[in-house]
Amino acid sequence: MVQADTPLSEDQAYIRGLAYRMLGSVSDAEEVAQEAVVRWLSAGRPEVRSMRAWLTKAATRICLDRLKSAARRREHYVGDNLPEPLVTSDAAERAEVDETLSMALLVTLQRMRASERAVFLLHDIFGYRFHEVGDIIGLGPEHCRQLAVRARRSLRTEGVRDGATPEQIGRLSAAFFDAVRLGDERGLCEVLSEDVVFRSDGGGKVAASPRPIRGRDRVVGFLLQVVRGPDGTQASRREILWLNG
Numbered sequence: 001m002v003q004a005d006t007p008l009s010e011d012q013a014y015i016r017g018l019a020y021r022m023l024g025s026v027s028d029a030e031e032v033a034q035e036a037v038v039r040w041l042s043a044g045r046p047e048v049r050s051m052r053a054w055l056t057k058a059a060t061r062i063c064l065d066r067l068k069s070a071a072r073r074r075e076h077y078v079g080d081n082l083p084e085p086l087v088t089s090d091a092a093e094r095a096e097v098d099e100t101l102s103m104a105l106l107v108t109l110q111r112m113r114a115s116e117r118a119v120f121l122l123h124d125i126f127g128y129r130f131h132e133v134g135d136i137i138g139l140g141p142e143h144c145r146q147l148a149v150r151a152r153r154s155l156r157t158e159g160v161r162d163g164a165t166p167e168q169i170g171r172l173s174a175a176f177f178d179a180v181r182l183g184d185e186r187g188l189c190e191v192l193s194e195d196v197v198f199r200s201d202g203g204g205k206v207a208a209s210p211r212p213i214r215g216r217d218r219v220v221g222f223l224l225q226v227v228r229g230p231d232g233t234q235a236s237r238r239e240i241l242w243l244n245g
Helices: 007-023 026-042 051-074 091-095 103-110 114-125 130-137 141-158 166-182 185-191 216-226
Strands: none
Touching (some): 007 026, 007 103, 026 051
């Protein structure tokens, strides 16, 4: 374990941020950051021009290996596999969460091929040049450029957008949960758009819809039945948290 407030721990924080965006898991990102440092230690603490660059290369390759293993595991899992939320507890922490950590972007990244995801993050988000990205993941610069184009096309297709203020989020969230609590069908219809899509991930541990539910009427019916319970009573407990900004 690396002590806090050391140059190496600062690099680990950077690596955790990259790994979380690639894997969509807080715990996995922490493990990747630790494993990258262990690889440096196991290599005899080699002197490198940039420790951050060395760790980035090691961590990216660890992430790619994990993504391949995760893809094989998900072949046997029915339903959505949503990113693990990044919980922020106060306004100062929320201010540090940028749009690259939004749930919408993370979900879209998870639908990309692993190589597209890596190239997009390294080049478009973390600012590496294509020849540097190619060295990190073992591909040519032109190939990386093509992967970045595909990744950006995926983002446009998914329609990922941001811009909602905390006040707007709070107001809509309050109206949504109040309508669910009261069993207010009309109130839910006023909050949700006609083309709303509901996704849930039970992780194989709790009940969840195996496929996205599309359309306001179907989503409202699902929420009132499942969240409130079959007899119409409150079947859930509400706690307000900020997730991914």
